[in-house]
Amino acid sequence: MSSTILIVEDEVRLADILEEYLRREGFHTERAATGPRALELWRSARPALMLLDLMLPGMDGLEVARRVRAESNLPIIMLTARDEEVDRLVGLGIGADDYVVKPYSPREVVARVRAVLRRAGGGVDAPTLLHAGPLSVDTAAFEVRLDGTPLEVTVAEVRLLAALAREPGVVRSRTELLAALGGLDRGTDERAVDAHVKNLRRKLGEREHLLDTVRGVGYRLKSEG
Template sequence: MVTKPHILIVEDETALAEVMRDYLLSDGMSVDILSTGTHAVKTALDGAPNLIILDLMLPGVDGLTICRELRQTSDVPIIMTTARVEEIDRLLGLELGADDYVCKPYSPRELLARVRAVLRRRPTGEQVASEDPKSRLQIDSEKWRVTLDGSDLDLTRREFSLIAALAARPGRVFSRDQLLSLAFPDDTDVIDRTIDSHIRNIRRKFHSKTDWDPIRSVYGVGYAYED
């Protein structure tokens, strides 16, 4: 069973929070918004979100204090956002236990990519191929290893990231642009048509072991993983 990642946005700029909510909802996540920091810690602990997007400067209680208090009892992933770009703020936020840091102004796509990247590092309970012992394809994220019917596929780093992103949501069709953001958020030299090249290489490695191909091409749209 697939569990939607639940995101808590703590942001006093209402318009910005609503834009991010719409992006996250369209990506299949559930979202709650708080406009002040006053009840953020209690809401986070009671609601057990999979990730928190936390603004640094908030009315009531500031983001650094919230982060510090949460880290006393919770390891929930936190992405901090702020318009203050002084290096001391960046370092302080990360030293307090934030998982990532984004400076305003940022694009919603950039923050969405950061959210996806942090969630990949910190599992949300989604059922993926690597967690299903019945799956022919096994993905070991810690060892960066993919096996098909028990045999190593010897994928490159980018091929691994791509098949892992597809297999995390079996049946869902991803556009090339979505796969760029999901699998390669930090690789600025990867373009959308590079996805096709990586898919061909992955299929070639599949076919070297078996005639089974779990990657479905959707003409004019993109790709999906079918176990």
């Protein structure tokens, strides 16, 4: 059974685009254009996650989030045109799981939905032990091994490698990899991914070529080497 995503957005065009991309990825969707309607659908549709615009008629997104969070741990991703740091801190302070600033790529939003659902333990199941050639990534123990030897890695590096190891040889964009990092790099840009890759290559030593750069696209993890 597919997860239901509640889209709370009063701009019809944006809501249409988000709904199209989410349905294309196999999600069921419900839509609300006002704060009060969002609360009604939250109670009746029982969504797995809420995409919540900050500026809404009737009741703003922050108040909707406060009311939902008072009764539920429903994952919430906030969507807003306001990028001031105070908005970011207030939004996350009331329990939002992620925060995306307009204009955004619909693909980025879908990637973040999947990442938040994974962290919440719903919607997307994934194996905890992944293999790519000589590398193994244990996402439960947060452990990475190269030819059986443990590497000293950070939690962020484990998450990045796991995102690549789920499909060795497949190129992942920086946007997808940033989403896989979850809240660890919230507030940073895609250059954070480059920094983590640089550190991982240093730790891989002579096997640094396992992390391959595809110019203008992103990174992939080689399954041989």
